[in-house]
Amino acid sequence: MNDSSDAPEPGTDSTTRVRGDAASAESAPTAASRGEGGAAPDTAVRDGLAVGLATAVYGISFGALAVAAGLDIWQTCFLSLVMFTGGSQFALVGVLASGGVAAGGSAIATAAMLGIRNVIYGMRMKPILEGPPTAGERVPVWRRVAAAWVTIDESTAVALAQSNDRAARVGFWVTGVVIFVGWNLTTLAGALIGDAMGDTKAWGLDAAAAAAFLGLLWPRLKRVQAGAVAVGAAVDATFMTPVLMPGLPVLVAALVAVVVGWFDLFRRRSEP
């Protein structure tokens, strides 16, 4: 890891820190630069449990918001079981809440685009999970699929924060499995709560959804470039709202990322 102080500390606000680290995990060194041996799968277990439990709790807000958006309890639980990537799940129900089934295409596209970062996480994790080539043991397909299934911000971030590959594997699996089990249980609980609430607007659940997106965005705003994209995308989506069908303003705002990313605009010299 480029900076050991980035490692999540159990007991502190590990969730937000690690979410931020996942964003920078994309620029982290690859497995080749890290050793095999060395210490401390213990730390990895502790990190994994702390981050996993803290993250799993917000399945409650997802469950309640999904039901408020018009999904039934089965549909809500299916998303947490199969999609299992928070940003895409919140986005899908957010777009459906504003545009209904008519905005289905935009909802799918938004969820899928938010899932693209998982491809990069998978590429980072693959060589670490396979271990050294000298071991001569092929990873069975079911374990590759399971690894892909639990490849998310948090499991990748905890893994990449460890000092060696063995600890990284432990951290990845502990975090992934704890969140998978916890997230699905809390989703069900949240869906049942949302179902019992009735008029969700009176409870402020629409504002809660906005606050949830803000929480996912917050740790990604460390760089000037990201801040500029965030402002541009928000302004773009707001101005497009009266013009385009619900759901489309969010997709159009994605162009801001493509333009800024392509030409590498708004980048400070001092930043990595």
Add this chain to the structure above:
Amino acid sequence: MTTWHIILIASAATLALKLAGHLVPAGFLERERPARIADLLTVALLSALIAVQTLAAGSSIVIDARVPAVIVAAALYALRVPFVVVVIAAAAVAAGIRAFS
């Protein structure tokens, strides 16, 4: 399209992306420019979702109880208050304003 169709297609797409990272040899997305765009894409989509979720009502822009709720949420995140607490606080602010106005 029914809600189930939307859920099935979107879930298949996101799961396929996760599998692609583990099964397809690293290449395109590891280059600097695609990786940067993928990273910024997440920021842009989340930020646009915040704007729409806070200001849109169908096809019009409305300033209502959601705006102060999101400002309170931003202040709490800045103070490093945990996610769940902030989400509940934002709901409480909006619900409170609606109850007393």
